[in-house]
Amino acid sequence: MLCILLALPLLGVFGAWLVPDANSLALLRHQASTILPGYALTSLLLAVGVGAGVALLGGATAAAVTLFEFPGRRLLTWALLLPLAMPAYVLAYASTDFLQYSGPLQTGLRGLTGAEGPLWPDVRSLPGAVLLFTLALYPYVYLLTRGALLERGLHLMEAARLLGAGLAQRILTVALPLARPALAAGVALALMETLADYGVGSYFGLATFTTGIYKAWLSMDDRIAAAQLATLLMAVVAVLLWVEQRAQSRLRYASSRGAVRGREARPVRLCGHRAMLAVVLCATPVVLGFVVPVAVLLHGVWREARFGEFGLPWARFLGWAWTSLQLATLSALAAVTLAMLIGFVLRSRPRGVARPLARLVSLGYAVPGAVIAVGLLGPVGWVQAAAPGSAFAGWVTAGITGSIGGLLYAYLVRFSAVALQSVEAGYARIPQSFDDTARTLGASSWRLFAGVHAPLLTRSALAAALLVFVDVMKELPATLVLRPFDSDTLAVVAYQLARDERLAEAALPSIAIVVVGLIPVLLLSRAMRER
Incomplete structure (x- = not known):
């Protein structure tokens, strides 16, 4: 029942196609002849550009720090993770403030060179969005x-060298085939994030599927059009999810005990211009995707604090931060509780109906927040139309629209899959013999869970809570539509201030989001070093 409850918003989106009236068909034909080609073309160009960008940048940096030795390699190995802490919409605000015509870079260059007019095209464009998404998602x-x-690359590269293969041949015939499934999986994840984004598309004025869903719902007040656009986006996301899962299933390679080991399998040492090229390759995305945006945001905070007319709104900022912390904490606790319960059922009854239902719930993380918002608000409209003025319709409306309960429900639909994945990974490390022994000693299901599973799942549960907490802090689309009145979060406030061109004021909530996002990145880098 819990899985069905979490999947209801996803299923509710498809209800738009269950209305076989003439108005619905006419609306679909109107969309196909007017807005759909533009949405499809922009989304396609954005996806192609971002896919090529993250594949080249992510693959090249991974190969450089794994297969080669050069100055600064140890530092850059974990520093390349830092852009994960920078949401794409925050990167868009900082980059616009830094690169626009009135920004400090163009102003300084015009002062030095005496040039007039803009020195480069406006960053708020489709190519600019491709570049920003590439830096944020690689x-x-x-x-x-x-x-x-790391699993087999060094050993097989060394074996190829012993067989007489040159460096270029080793990269083309060994490293690239090894990395192909991982590249496909990573590109699919990056594309799902790109298609789910609303902040960058709205701020840059791009006509993507996600911005079209919001325009149809909020501006045109047409829930049928919004739901139909959402189903098309869900179909694209389902294809990408299938590609990612298929690629992930191929990320296993045969190994043998006689493989090359130890000193013979060290990375290739680079010298001279090759080493310098590797340093530039790995340092550039870190500088452009994290260091410069953070410096711009900190400068905006300092500028607003020193030259702002009324100074920074610290009291209001604390209120926004408190709302964000409350929502993130409640969502993390609820998501981990649900994940522990579903994980225990999957452990106890692996062949039951719970497993396909849990996989259905896992789709929520791949679905954009815009689709989940439509899936929640669409059924509310149907209930109001079916029973206008009834107590049941009022209860449903009050419970979902503009309430903390509805917002938490959307977060659980969106992020329960994150917690469930972490809990299932923890269960995979618990031998089945522990369960058998506890059952033999007469332990009930509750005693088995509380006395055996829960203590062994503590680290997995904490990791799941941390991931959900950070994701909720950064979530923008669902929060923008479903939040209660006078309950803005840091993400919503940063978006609204940036939309109003108050970029200096948007710096404070943006830097707070980045600081929170650094927590899992630092833990991940630590885990990589320990491994």
């Missing part, structure tokens, strides 16, 4: 590709 490809190359 760590997905970097992480998976590096893991694939």
Whole structure:
């Protein structure tokens, strides 16, 4: 029942196609002849550009730090993860403030050169969005590709060298085939994040599927059009999810005990211009995707504190931060509780109906927040139309629209899969013999869970809570639509201030989001070093 409850918003989106009236068909034909080609073309160009960008940048940096030795390699190995802490919409605000015509870079260059007019095209464009998404999302490809190359890459590269293969041949015939499944999985994850984004698309004025869903729902007040656009986006996401899962299933390679080991399998040492090229390759995305944006945000905070008309709104900022912390904490606790319960059922009854239902719940993380918002608000409209003025319709409306309960429900639909994945990974490390022994000693199901599973799942549960906490802090689309009145979060406030061109004021909530996002990145880098 819990799985069905979490899957209801996803199923509710498809209800838009169950209305076989003439108005619905006419609306679909109107969309196909007017807005759909533009949404599809923009989304396609954005996806192609981002996919190529993250594949090249993530794959190249992963190969560089894994297969080669050069100055600064140890530092850059974990520093390449830092852009994960920078949400794409925050990177867009900082980059616009730094690169726009009135920004400090163009102003300084015009002062030095005496040039007039803009020195480069406006960053708020489709190519600018491709570049920003590439800088924000390449760590997905970097992480998976590096893991694939670490498993067998060094050993097989050394074996190829002993067989007489040159460096270029080793990269083309050994490293690239090893990295291909990881590249596909990482690119699919990056594309799902790109298609789910609303902040960058709205701020840059791009006509993507996600911005079209919000426009149809909020501006045109047309829930049928919004739901139909959402189903098309869900179909694209389902294909990407299938590609990612298929690629992940191929991330296993045969190993033998006689493989090359120890000193013979060390990374290739680079010298001279090759070493310098590797340093520049790995340092550039870190500088552009994290160091410069953080410096711009900190400068905005300092500028607003020193030159702002009324100074920084510290009291209001604390209120926004408190709301974000409350929502993130409640969502993390609820998601971990649900994940522990579902994980225990999957452990106890692996062949039951719970497993396919749990996989259905896992789709929630791949679905954009815009689709989940439509899936929640669409059924509310149907209930109001079916029973206008009834107590049941009022209860449903009050419970979902503009309430903390509805917002937490959306977060659970969106992020329960994150917690469930972490808990299932923890269960995979618990031998089945522990359960058998406890059952033999007469332990009940509750005693088995509380006395055996829960203590062994503590680290997995904490990791799940941390991931959900950070994801909720950064979530923008669902929060923007479903939040109660006068309950803005840091993400919503940063978006609204940036939309109003108050970029200096948007710096404070943006830097708070980045600081929170650094927590899992630092823990991940520590785990990589320990491994």
